Amino acid sequence: MIPFNKPFLTGNEIKYIQEAVESGKISGNGIFTKRCHHFFESEYGFNKTLLTTSCTDALEMIAILLRLEQGDEIIVPSYTFVSTANAFILHGAKVVFADSNPLNPNIDVDKIEHLISNKTKAIVVVHYAGIACDMEKLRSLAEKYKLVLIEDSAQAMESYYKSERLGSIGDFAAFSFHETKNIISGEGGLLVLNNPVYEERSEIIWEKGTNRTAFQRGEVNKYHWKDIGSSYLPSEVIAAFLYSQLENIPKIQSRRIDIWNKYNQELIDLQNQEKIKLPHIPAYGYNNGHMFYFTCRSLDERNDLLNHLKSNGILAVFHYLSLHKSDFFKSRYKGNHLKWSDFYSDSLIRLPLFYELTEEEQAKVVDCVFSYFKSR
Numbered sequence: 001m002i003p004f005n006k007p008f009l010t011g012n013e014i015k016y017i018q019e020a021v022e023s024g025k026i027s028g029n030g031i032f033t034k035r036c037h038h039f040f041e042s043e044y045g046f047n048k049t050l051l052t053t054s055c056t057d058a059l060e061m062i063a064i065l066l067r068l069e070q071g072d073e074i075i076v077p078s079y080t081f082v083s084t085a086n087a088f089i090l091h092g093a094k095v096v097f098a099d100s101n102p103l104n105p106n107i108d109v110d111k112i113e114h115l116i117s118n119k120t121k122a123i124v125v126v127h128y129a130g131i132a133c134d135m136e137k138l139r140s141l142a143e144k145y146k147l148v149l150i151e152d153s154a155q156a157m158e159s160y161y162k163s164e165r166l167g168s169i170g171d172f173a174a175f176s177f178h179e180t181k182n183i184i185s186g187e188g189g190l191l192v193l194n195n196p197v198y199e200e201r202s203e204i205i206w207e208k209g210t211n212r213t214a215f216q217r218g219e220v221n222k223y224h225w226k227d228i229g230s231s232y233l234p235s236e237v238i239a240a241f242l243y244s245q246l247e248n249i250p251k252i253q254s255r256r257i258d259i260w261n262k263y264n265q266e267l268i269d270l271q272n273q274e275k276i277k278l279p280h281i282p283a284y285g286y287n288n289g290h291m292f293y294f295t296c297r298s299l300d301e302r303n304d305l306l307n308h309l310k311s312n313g314i315l316a317v318f319h320y321l322s323l324h325k326s327d328f329f330k331s332r333y334k335g336n337h338l339k340w341s342d343f344y345s346d347s348l349i350r351l352p353l354f355y356e357l358t359e360e361e362q363a364k365v366v367d368c369v370f371s372y373f374k375s376r
């Protein structure tokens with residue numbers, strides 16, 4: 001069986017974990033956490049970062065930082081992972097779902113304005129498959145209506161909007177190091193605070209509502225309960241694993257992008273025959289080798305193709321189901337029909353893409369997609 005994903009170990013993960021263990025401190029915010037923060041703040045130029053135990057946790061921290069009140073609204077795409085919406089609902093907000101655009105699953109920026117009310121606090125965007133949303137338009141909407149702009153950058157490591165790194169544009173960004181992403185630590189995430197206003201409070205929320213981080217820096221002589229918070233920081237074991245991955249970003253990215261490009265070139269004939277649609281990357285965006293997806297002509301054809309691949313030993317998968325139609329949300333949903341979100345729920349398929357996928361395996365996947373469409 002060719003799996004959909006296989007976590008890649010770059011080589012030093014176990015060595016660094018051993019170092020962390022032997023250092024005598026394996027709780028959070030130790031040497032490896034600081035190395036990771038330093039990487040993101042110096043190499044990537046992010047203003048301030050905090051490692052978290054997941055992207056979900058980073059999104060929850062953002063929700064707390066927004067000081068949400070009953071009735072506050074957050075605009076979120078319907079075609080995304082549960083956490084993009086759940087984090088804000090958990091902290092008292094009302095989620096207003098937006099549609100995707102016809103060219104790719106990213107939020108349709110031209111259809112956001114009518115969703116904005118005097119209760120709207122923030123817009124959360126997802127750079128689906130690491131392909132940038134239209135950030136210039138989003139930035140001007142956020143400025144016009146004084147909204148907080150949040151990038152769910154879970155899939156967007158090493159990607160850009162024009163020359164700006166994704167995750168550096170919104171007031172906040174959240175990354176994921178879940179084993180299905182490009183850079184991994186099993187479970188793991190990163191909160192990026194581009195707007196300095198939130199810096200001080202973020203450290204307190206991160207450390208169970210205390211000012212322990214300032215205490216550890218020697219800025220105060222005792223630490224105490226300052227605000228609400230929770231346990232969002234990962235242990236040094238996770239940070240050590242992640243640091244090994246961060247040292248190998250060019251190697252991981254180059255292999256993943258090669259696999260992506262090969263799929264894209266090999267499948268172009270099927271797009272020319274109008275049987276599938278390959279990913280659309282706008283002129284301002286880039287491919288970061290996170291995910292190779294395409295869309296089929298119908299739900300039946302997509303599911304049929306998944307079965308065809310499976311019976312040939314290949315595990316391909318569909319992706320999100322519109323959140324506004326979920327069991328949890330459908331009875332609360334009062335908005336419009338979200339045509340494109342439903343379209344991607346029905347027609348999108350993702351092919352195996354991981355560092356160790358061999359050329360033979362990839363050729364087999366491509367052949368199998370072709371053999372399915374041969375008679376159609």
Ligand SMILES: *Cc1c(COP(=O)(O)O)cnc(C)c1O
Nearest residue numbers: 054055056081083154176178188
């Ligand atoms: C993976 C993912 C998440 C969740 O990340 P975790 O680290 O598992 O919490 C959130 N949003 C998007 C768009 C994702 O792809």
